[in-house]
Amino acid sequence: MEINYSNIKVIGFDADDTLWVNETYFREAEIEFGNLLSEYETLNTIDQELFKKEMENLPLYGYGIKAFVLSMVESALQQSNYNVSTKTIDAILNIGKDMLNKPVELLDGVEEVLKHFSKKYRLILATKGDLLDQERKLEKSGLTKYFHHIEVLSDKKEANYSRLLNHLDIKPSEFLMIGNSLKSDVLPLININAHAVHVPFHTTWAHEQVTEQETNGKAYKTISSLRELIKLLS
Structure with a gap:
């Protein structure tokens, strides 16, 4: 044509x-997130539920790393039936900070x-x-x-x-x-x-x-x- x-x-x-480069860092973060929650769900379920949460929050939070971190925290709470530790929540926040500090x-x-x-x-x-x-x-x-x-x-x-x-x-x-x-x-x-x-x-x-x-x-x-x-x- x-x-x-x-x-x-x-x-x-x-x-x-x-x-x-951008999306590569999100994929790496999803793997870290899955490992943090692996005692509660399978990695595939963790990934699927996180994506659902991102889509649910998109009209409210928009795009970007901060929105992604909020969805990870919320997803972690729900997938663990609110049993996730404060240490794990802190680790999730650090995933986001590491993403924000990545070199360009x-x-x-x-x-x-x-x-x-x-x-x-x-x-x-x-x-x-x-x-x-x-x-x-x-x-x-x-x-x-x-x-x-x-x-x-x-x-x-x-x-x-x-x-x-x-x-x-x-x-x-x-x-x-x-x-x-x-x-x-x-x-x-x-x-x-x-x-x-x-x-x-x-x-x-x-x-x-x-x-x-x-x-x-x-x-x-x-x-x-x-x-x-x-x-x-x-």
Whole structure:
């Protein structure tokens, strides 16, 4: 499917698992959490119940590590029938602190690509999650200088993107979004007549997964690394 990118004036980049490693740390934390609660349930049940709790709390807490920690604490209490020790609760809180203190590990080719495109396009960062944590990661990344605008969204649905583009006075046809999530970084943009490129990460949160039916007939490109974007837009 041929897609014309000649009208693009602004390129938006997702942050987590597009510019730097993120989901890997959540998977590691889930394993630690499962080990802490292994006397109460099987690891598979612990993982499933934690995910259910995250989904239940999503409208209230939103995305990010702090929301994840609150869901872990609540899940631990319920799965242990409120018998979990204060020591275990403290260990769960420390899992969250360790996640917040992780170094920012840039993915391959990120700075090269941002430097290349910042000479021709306006670049924006459009991510979701906890504001303080995302600001911290961006500062540690050293990438702030490449972005004309930075937006931490409460969610990434059509309405969120439409408001962002209106605020920045960008026509959908002039905007290209780059990200690892089909659900958050690709389909909402296609649905508002903007453009999107999918750059898969090796692991995807279950909440971000979509069916083949949802992507069928949608006009977007998938590339294996950000570096391929240079050739795609040349």
